Amino acid sequence: MAIPAKPPRNWWLWGGAGGFLLAMTVWSAHGIGFSLNELFCNMGMGSRLLNESFPPDFAFLPRLFGPFMETLYIAIIGTVVGGILAIPIAVLAARNLSLGKLVWFADRNFMNILRTLPDLFWAMLFAAAVGFGPVAGALALSVFTIAVISKLWSESLEAIDMGLPEAVRAAGGSWLQMVKFGALPQALSQYVSYTLYAFELNVRSSMVLGLVGAGGIGMILETQRANFEYERVTMIILAVLVAVLIIEQISESIRKRLA
Amino acid sequence: MSTSIKPQPQGRVGWATWATFIIAALFVWSLWAIEFSPARMIQVPGQLAEQLSFFYPVDMAYGWDAVLPAIVESIQIAWMGTLIAAVLSLPLALLGARTLFPRVARFVKLISATARAFPEILLAIYFVPIVGLGPFAGALAIGISSVGMLTKLGSEVVESIDFGPVEAVEASGGSRWLALRYAVMPQVLPELAAHWLFRFELNIRASAVLGVVGAGGVGGVLLNTLRYGHLDKAAAVLILTIIVVLIIDMISGEIRHRIIRG
Structure with a gap:
């Protein structure tokens, strides 16, 4: 039995891709001053920092409770406001439900632009506009939540069975009735699931919003970091990590049950 | 009877209603806790528009x-x-x-x-x-x-x-x-x-x-x-x-x- 011939390799493609990867890497490494030498020479600094960071300052823990609750409030408000506003945006961004090509196109691009800016950019902008504090954080997370849910959910809406919405239309229902009774019920469980997912992301990012003055536990983190109180920084980060993991576990178990 | 409509379950509050109620309560409580009063809420759009103009x-x-x-x-x-x-x-x-x-x-x-x-x-x-x-x-x-x-x-x-x-x-x-x-x-x-x-x-x-x-x-x-x-x-x-x-x-x-x- 003859061995099948190996398919010829496209050397141009492989060479081009490899060259591009190498060029990008050299350029980037040079640009950011990447050096393993520096990393290893600074290991001494690292061990000193670790010494300063451990043990964490457990006496500081009670003072974290208030800011931590503020973080949760911000995440809840952001998820609820963003979750509600995401519904019309997702519906209009779904090709099969949207009101005409123009609306679809405009909404889709609006959604993509929202998605390009990271959560902390929104937090900085809102902190500059409405002043430092949790209100800025809640607004920032609302926008971020709209971006997350509308993108994911518009894709589920595009995958629904169009028989039901068409039946509502044929029975004389308006566009709104078609969406409400024909389309949304089919994708409801995905909506709940994505909203919970957005809540997980929001809890995580609301922990760092305070770094730019948008309220929550991050504000304490920023002051302790600026004063190089690394024992306290470690305490805050440990508390954040435990809280995030617990909330994620709860949210994930609910999501699994829904699926 | 040629057409029969399935009876809707009555007198039972579904889990969705409970969930909505709990989420709404948490939401209002959170707004209250970060002091996001209605007066403040009305201010926000004006502030945003002012900043946008700059x-x-x-x-x-x-x-x-x-x-x-x-x-x-x-x-x-x-x-x-x-x-x-x-x-x-x-x-x-x-x-x-x-x-x-x-x-x-x-x-x-x-x-x-x-x-x-x-x-x-x-x-x-x-x-x-x-x-x-x-x-x-x-x-x-x-x-x-x-x-x-x-x-x-x-x-x-x-x-x-x-x-x-x-x-x-x-x-x-x-x-x-x-x-x-x-x-x-x-x-x-x-x-x-x-x-x-x-x-x-x-x-x-x-x-x-x-x-x-x-x-x-x-x-x-x-x-x-x-x-x-x-x-x-x-x-x-x-x-x-x-x-x-x-x-x-x-x-x-x-x-x-x-x-x-x-």
Whole structure:
């Protein structure tokens, strides 16, 4: 039995891709001053920092409770406001439900632009506009939540069975009735699931919003970091990590049950 | 009776109603707790509109001179971070596959789950004092924090492979190492590369904010312009960031689709 011939390799493609990867890497490494030498020479600094960071300052823990609750409030408000506003945006961004090509196109691009800016950019902008504090954080997370849910959910809406919405239309229902009774019920469980997912992301990012003055536990983190109180920084980060993991576990178990 | 309508269940409050009620209560309580009173709520749109009016005219000269180099730095941070993460996560992804290494996999998965809970900006807080202010700290933070997700996705890819080639290599006397090289790697590499690219897209956004803690990139520029109230310059940051991120997303998304389709 003859061995099948190996398919010829496209050397141009492989060479081009490899060259591009190498060029990008050299350029980037040079640009950011990447050096393993520096990393290893600074290991001494690292061990000193670790010494300063451990043990964490457990006496500081009670003072974290208030800011931590503020973080949760911000995440809840952001998820609820963003979750509600995401519904019309997702519906209009779904090709099969949207009101005409123009609306679809405009909404889709609006959604993509929202998605390009990271959560902390929104937090900085809102902190500059409405002043430092949790209100800025809640607004920032609302926008971020709209971006997350509308993108994911518009894709589920595009995958629904169009028989039901068409039946509502044929029975004389308006566009709104078609969406409400024909389309949304089919994708409801995905909506709940994505909203919970957005809540997980929001809890995580609301922990760092305070770094730019948008309220929550991050504000304490920023002051302790600026004063190089690394024992306290470690305490805050440990508390954040435990809280995030617990909330994620709860949210994930609910999501699994829904699926 | 020719047509009968199913009776609706009556007198029972469904779980959805309860959930809505609880969420609404939590929401109102949260608003009250952060003192977001109705009076404050009415103020907000006016404040936003006022700030937006200062965005114009956009200071594009500042954009080309100061913002674009910072965005380039963000891209370089994201690239190096993704590269570090790809290199570190490749062996971990193999070790984390239940089908290949049943005993180690559980442990690797636990570590990767913990690593994923860390926002990169918190890691940057630790790397900045170690290697100094600047983009190098940012690249390290991005790299380490991406390892968790890439390990998880990677080991899922490895778990989903066709086991035939692995058995074939082992049946013909090949070692575990040869099986990895000739049976596992060729199957998983395209999908892993797609995941790396996807993580690169996410890392562009992540590296953009690292400047907030002094780890390089465009975030520090935005924070400074806003701190001194130069909103026309902040507008330049936003516009350029949006354009660059959209372009990179498009290119990277296109490459990912091609890789997956083969």
